[in-house]
Amino acid sequence: MSNQTDTRHFWMPFTANRQFKSRPRMLVAASGMYYYTDDERQILDGTAGLWCTNAGHCHPKITEAIQRQAGMLDYAPTFQMGHPRAFEAASALTSIAPAALNRVFFCNDGSEAVDSALKIALAYHRVRGDGLRHRLIGRERGYHGVGFGGIAVGGIAGNRKHFGPALPAVDHLRHPLDIARNAFTRGLPSQGAELADELEQRLLALHDPATVAAVIVEPIQGSTGVILPPQDYLQKLRTICDKYGILLIFDEVITGFGRLGSAFGADWFGVVPDMIVCAKGLTNAAVPMGAVLVRQDIHDTFMDAAADNAIEFYHGYTYSGHPLAAAAAIATMDVYRSEGLFENAAALSPYFEDAAHSLRGLPHVKDIRNLGLVCGIELEGIPGQPGARAFDVFLQCFWEKDLLIRTTGDIIALSPPLVINKAQIDALFGKLAEVLRAH
Numbered sequence: 001m002s003n004q005t006d007t008r009h010f011w012m013p014f015t016a017n018r019q020f021k022s023r024p025r026m027l028v029a030a031s032g033m034y035y036y037t038d039d040e041r042q043i044l045d046g047t048a049g050l051w052c053t054n055a056g057h058c059h060p061k062i063t064e065a066i067q068r069q070a071g072m073l074d075y076a077p078t079f080q081m082g083h084p085r086a087f088e089a090a091s092a093l094t095s096i097a098p099a100a101l102n103r104v105f106f107c108n109d110g111s112e113a114v115d116s117a118l119k120i121a122l123a124y125h126r127v128r129g130d131g132l133r134h135r136l137i138g139r140e141r142g143y144h145g146v147g148f149g150g151i152a153v154g155g156i157a158g159n160r161k162h163f164g165p166a167l168p169a170v171d172h173l174r175h176p177l178d179i180a181r182n183a184f185t186r187g188l189p190s191q192g193a194e195l196a197d198e199l200e201q202r203l204l205a206l207h208d209p210a211t212v213a214a215v216i217v218e219p220i221q222g223s224t225g226v227i228l229p230p231q232d233y234l235q236k237l238r239t240i241c242d243k244y245g246i247l248l249i250f251d252e253v254i255t256g257f258g259r260l261g262s263a264f265g266a267d268w269f270g271v272v273p274d275m276i277v278c279a280k281g282l283t284n285a286a287v288p289m290g291a292v293l294v295r296q297d298i299h300d301t302f303m304d305a306a307a308d309n310a311i312e313f314y315h316g317y318t319y320s321g322h323p324l325a326a327a328a329a330i331a332t333m334d335v336y337r338s339e340g341l342f343e344n345a346a347a348l349s350p351y352f353e354d355a356a357h358s359l360r361g362l363p364h365v366k367d368i369r370n371l372g373l374v375c376g377i378e379l380e381g382i383p384g385q386p387g388a389r390a391f392d393v394f395l396q397c398f399w400e401k402d403l404l405i406r407t408t409g410d411i412i413a414l415s416p417p418l419v420i421n422k423a424q425i426d427a428l429f430g431k432l433a434e435v436l437r438a439h
């Protein structure tokens with residue numbers, strides 16, 4: 001079928017377009033742990049799509065909720081109007097979120113959620129009369145989507161360098177990946193918490209803490225190759241932010257919805273941020289949706305500051321709280337709870353960890369990092385060809401082993417749906433091991 005598909009017109013995102021179109025990798029159906037291709041192969045999904053179909057593909061309850069909603073209310077504005085599903089989705093989301101974060105701003109994906117959170121942070125300080133706080137701090141190798149706010153606080157050079165100065169007044173913490181000290185650590189690395197002190201000792205000392213609005217970090221840096229925070233690192237960031245009145249935003253687009261075996265990374269780490277950015281697993285990716293979970297008093301500050309009948313926050317999207325996305329989110333939260341998927345992820349994490357670390361010693365494997373149902377396998381690159389080795393592994397897994405993995409640079413990232421079982425974990429790492437062994 002791929003031979004019949006005209007591939008010329010779709011400019012594919014984050015893709016080597018010419019390479020793809022020379023031999024398209026076409027997925028035509030999905031169910032549970034598997035994709036199906038146009039050449040009728042069943043592909044084991046080691047990446048939950050793009051870290052997003054946590055409840056498995058085409059979950060019947062989610063599909064049915066979307067279908068029902070599409071036939072009842074296709075669209076309704078949420079600007080000065082409302083529809084029940086949007087409010088119910090917000091309630092469903094807050095029911096699994098840290099208790100303090102009980103107000104929800106909806107948008108359509110992770111990038112919009114990041115930019116929304118940054119705007120809430122900046123506006124919050126303004127609204128309470130502290131407009132000097134205009135500076136944002138992100139982290140090297142952080143990925144916060146592709147909006148101008150997100151690439152500004154993000155720290156992936158390739159995503160930034162072509163687009164000019166995105167936002168003024170942004171600085172970055174160093175990333176905590178330290179293979180020299182922490183290689184092959186299971187779970188959180190023991191070395192590196194002092195890197196969090198840099199927030200205070202380097203960045204706040206340089207810029208003046210009174211100018212800083214927010215710090216945004218991913219609890220685990222996912223897209224850039226599964227970089228785990230050292231033990232106590234996130235706690236330290238929380239303490240420093242509290243000391244100086246700076247908002248702490250967790251970008252949980254990947255770590256949210258059970259990836260670590262808890263609803264959010266915030267729960268796993270025992271650190272409550274002031275806002276959580278989420279997307280992906282929010283609707284099991286069946287309809288695009290993103291959200292910002294906000295501390296109630298931040299929300300209330302906006303409500304209290306505005307005149308009667310005035311709009312309190314000048315921001316929103318035509319599709320904020322879209323009926324189909326809202327229906328998908330409600331059904332997804334229900335599935336997570338009724339099927340105990342976060343508990344399943346937690347229970348399988350030790351098995352997944354053992355399987356991941358069984359790859360140690362295979363050719364070119366220079367580090368393995370893991371937590372919950374996520375792991376990163378870093379390979380020695382081919383000199384002068386960054387990313388080529390891992391991409392080759394990706395292609396071989398897909399064409400020869402019927403396995404979908406994801407790579408970034410020379411790092412393989414695995415993040416299967418939370419419905420995975422032990423036999424499928426064995427298959428996932430077994431197939432990958434065969435490919436690595438032959439390299």
Ligand SMILES: Cc1ncc(COP(=O)(O)O)c(C=O)c1O
Nearest residue numbers: 109110111143144145251253254
């Ligand atoms: C941590 C993080 N933030 C933001 C995003 C952007 O999300 P989206 O692609 O839905 O805009 C991603 C996507 O992978 C992500 O991993």
